[in-house]
Amino acid sequence: MTEFVNFYLFPALTIGSIYALGAVGISMIFGILRFAHFAHGDLMTLGAYGIMAATALMPVNPLLLIPFGMALTISSALFVDRFFYRPLRDLPTIYTVISSFGIALVFRSLIQLVWGSENQVLVAGVRPPLVLFDTFRVSVLHLQAIVTTAIIAVLLHYFLTATKTGRSMRAVADDPELAEVSGLDTAKVVRWTWIIGAALAAVAGAFAALNTSAHPNLGWNLLLPMFAAAILGGIGKPMGAMAGGFIIGMAEELSSYHWIGDEALISPSYKTAIAFVIMIGLLIFRPQGLFKGRLL
Amino acid sequence: MELTGLFFYIVSLLILGGIYALLCLALNVQWGMGGLFNAGIAGFYGVGAYTSAILTTAASGRHLGGFSMPVPIGLVGAAIVAGVTGWAVARICVRLKSDYLAMASIGIAEILRLVFVNESWLTNGSLGVSRIPRPFADVTTGRMSDVAFLGFVWVIVLLVYVATTRLYESPWGRTLRAIRDNETSASAAGKNVEKFRVQTFVIGCAVMGIAGGLSAHYFRFLSPTATDPLLTTFLVWVMLMAGGSGNNKGAILGALCIWTIWSVTEIFTNRLPPEWATRSSFIRMLLVGLLLQVVLQRFRAGLLPEKPAPMKFRKE
Numbered sequence: 001m002t003e004f005v006n007f008y009l010f011p012a013l014t015i016g017s018i019y020a021l022g023a024v025g026i027s028m029i030f031g032i033l034r035f036a037h038f039a040h041g042d043l044m045t046l047g048a049y050g051i052m053a054a055t056a057l058m059p060v061n062p063l064l065l066i067p068f069g070m071a072l073t074i075s076s077a078l079f080v081d082r083f084f085y086r087p088l089r090d091l092p093t094i095y096t097v098i099s100s101f102g103i104a105l106v107f108r109s110l111i112q113l114v115w116g117s118e119n120q121v122l123v124a125g126v127r128p129p130l131v132l133f134d135t136f137r138v139s140v141l142h143l144q145a146i147v148t149t150a151i152i153a154v155l156l157h158y159f160l161t162a163t164k165t166g167r168s169m170r171a172v173a174d175d176p177e178l179a180e181v182s183g184l185d186t187a188k189v190v191r192w193t194w195i196i197g198a199a200l201a202a203v204a205g206a207f208a209a210l211n212t213s214a215h216p217n218l219g220w221n222l223l224l225p226m227f228a229a230a231i232l233g234g235i236g237k238p239m240g241a242m243a244g245g246f247i248i249g250m251a252e253e254l255s256s257y258h259w260i261g262d263e264a265l266i267s268p269s270y271k272t273a274i275a276f277v278i279m280i281g282l283l284i285f286r287p288q289g290l291f292k293g294r295l296l
Numbered sequence: 297m298e299l300t301g302l303f304f305y306i307v308s309l310l311i312l313g314g315i316y317a318l319l320c321l322a323l324n325v326q327w328g329m330g331g332l333f334n335a336g337i338a339g340f341y342g343v344g345a346y347t348s349a350i351l352t353t354a355a356s357g358r359h360l361g362g363f364s365m366p367v368p369i370g371l372v373g374a375a376i377v378a379g380v381t382g383w384a385v386a387r388i389c390v391r392l393k394s395d396y397l398a399m400a401s402i403g404i405a406e407i408l409r410l411v412f413v414n415e416s417w418l419t420n421g422s423l424g425v426s427r428i429p430r431p432f433a434d435v436t437t438g439r440m441s442d443v444a445f446l447g448f449v450w451v452i453v454l455l456v457y458v459a460t461t462r463l464y465e466s467p468w469g470r471t472l473r474a475i476r477d478n479e480t481s482a483s484a485a486g487k488n489v490e491k492f493r494v495q496t497f498v499i500g501c502a503v504m505g506i507a508g509g510l511s512a513h514y515f516r517f518l519s520p521t522a523t524d525p526l527l528t529t530f531l532v533w534v535m536l537m538a539g540g541s542g543n544n545k546g547a548i549l550g551a552l553c554i555w556t557i558w559s560v561t562e563i564f565t566n567r568l569p570p571e572w573a574t575r576s577s578f579i580r581m582l583l584v585g586l587l588l589q590v591v592l593q594r595f596r597a598g599l600l601p602e603k604p605a606p607m608k609f610r611k612e
Contacts, residue, residue: 036395038335038402087593094333094394098533099592101335101398105530106585109578117578220526224406227399269414276403283388283396 008257014142014211016249017149021204022222023229023241024156025197031173031236032193035093038100039080040201040226041219042107047073047202048209048218049115052122062122062210063144069202076107077198078191104220111216119213122206145207152200153242160238165192173236225252225275231282234289243291248275307442311514313555314449315507319532320539320547321456322503328542328602329469330496331476332390333398337504337532338525339405342412343381344374344505345512349425350418352513356427360418367431371452371509378505379498381408386497390490397497405525412520424519428512449510453548456503461544463499472496473542527581531558534584537591540598549599558584 022044029037050072054065080103088095160166165188171179172189180186201219208218229248233240252275256268266274282289319337326332334340348370353361365373385404389397412419419425432444463469474482475489483489512518531554539550558580565576591598 030395036399038398084589084593094331095592095596097333097395097398098537099589101530101533102585102588102592105526106582106589109581109585112578113575113582224399224403227403231396231399267414270410273407273410276407279403280388280400283392283400287392287396 012253020245044205044219336401336405344508348509374509379502382501542602546600
């Protein structure tokens with residue numbers, strides 16, 4: 001039991017938090033702009049490297065420097081949207097998907113050009129785990145990630161239900177034509193979608209980089225489970241995407257727990273495959289997701 | 297001596313150019329005719345490469361094999377296995393918006409990569425499969441076998457070109473383009489949209505498998521690092537977009553142009569001082585990424601735009 005909590009449950013919740021934060025952006029962009037944003041993983045990588053660059057200047061806890069990462073991802077997302085995605089908006093959305101696929105490569109090669117392609121650690125050294133109730137040993141980082149994600153989920157829920165901008169975003173995600181004729185400012189909604197999506201991508205990238213290390217493929221490797229999470233939660237349902245992220249993260253990590261006998265249930269080298277299998281299952285049986293998202 | 301060096305450089309350039317031309321023709325069936333976004337080209341390419349390699353190599357204790365089949369049978373096997381993989385993906389995803397097919401195809405490419413790395417009984421893991429035979433191995437020796445292989449590759453390119461062009465002009469191809477341009481009206485006209493899309497995707501994937509098989513026979517060695525999945529997939533997309541989606545000649549031209557630019561710039565960047573040489577490969581990737589954006593925004597039709605064949609009617 002203790003082993004399960006220490007080595008499986010908390011890491012699983014951490015991975016789940018990372019997926020959840022990334023999937024919110026993917027789900028909102030898919031719901032509002034109607035395309036699968038393939039550069040979202042690399043946006044996360046960009047955020048992680050932005051924070052890393054800031055730590056070189058200010059030697060404080062990297063989590064305090066997340067705003068720098070956010071500034072970088074938000075400005076890049078708005079720039080890319082203005083110059084690369086918006087000109088294609090009148091075409092079928094698949095052109096924007098292709099464009100975002102290219103942007104993913106552009107982000108990555110820029111990162112490699114500026115910071116090199118080696119693995120880099122944000123914080124050197126080992127930090128002792130926190131001991132709870134004398135039995136559970138939890139890494140401080142895992143706790144930080146889970147708590148931060150919980151706070152963000154509450155704030156996001158408040159934003160989407162109580163503010164005017166948030167409500168317009170949900171309206172556009174539900175029915176863009178109706179929202180437009182009702183006089184909602186679509187351009188503003190699109191801008192806020194990018195700002196929130198990119199800001200959360202920076203947080204997710206920070207935790208992903210702190211959890212392992214920063215490398216140029218960091219975000220790309222997380223893209224598939226995040227897509228699965230966004231579909232699981234229902235496209236255009238940010239809170240659903242959060243739940244989806246946690247479910248996918250738990251499923252991936254807990255699949256290598258020795259549930260039956262002494263062997264891992266599924267070899268850890270096939271962890272990524274779990275997300276894919278869940279995604280395929282959803283596409284066959286319930287493409288609108290668990291929480292009745294839009295089926296585009 | 298300079299001249300023979302240059303000659304064999306051009307030979308190797310054209311061999312790989314031919315393999316990319318096949319990938320481009322395959323993608324043209326899927327995207328140019330069918331409007332399907334395949335983001336997992338490298339996966340189907342890899343599955344073809346491994347199938348053909350395993351079927352044709354002599355027995356080896358390190359991976360599944362020992363079938364020692366002739367190369368053409370290996371390529372047919374590659375086409376079948378890649379086609380079946382594509383069928384499984386397409387069956388699930390074609391009824392949904394094309395974005396879902398893109399996500400699932402990236403997923404399948406990733407899973408296949410994991411299989412190649414982890415299942416060492418099948419593929420010898422990251423150590424790879426070696427001693428893959430080349431066609432005409434008994435009649436040619438040394439570097440002449442490169443020239444023979446060049447001919448072999450381009451004969452296949454020609455065959456695929458003729459076949460895809462026939463497909464494009466056939467009633468089947470016309471239906472496909474109708475579906476691509478207006479799905480609702482095509483299905484109102486009684487066309488089974490899903491069936492046509494699945495067929496397109498499978499044909500494309502099978503050709504990608506053949507291209508993968510050819511690359512395995514060319515390099516004679518295959519390991520999971522043989523292809524950078526993103527780069528292969530991405531280059532093929534840029535090639536098709538720049539060459540002209542929907543036009544088979546454009547697909548081949550795009551493949552040759554982009555591949556030539558890609559490999560010739562490598563020669564120049566390799567002469568740079570070491571710290572710049574490593575960075576320059578990122579600059580090249582960056583530029584190709586930006587090239588795709590320019591093509592998407594300004595020259596969507598490509599070098600050779602799509603030109604539907606005139607309708608031919610039988611004379612009374």
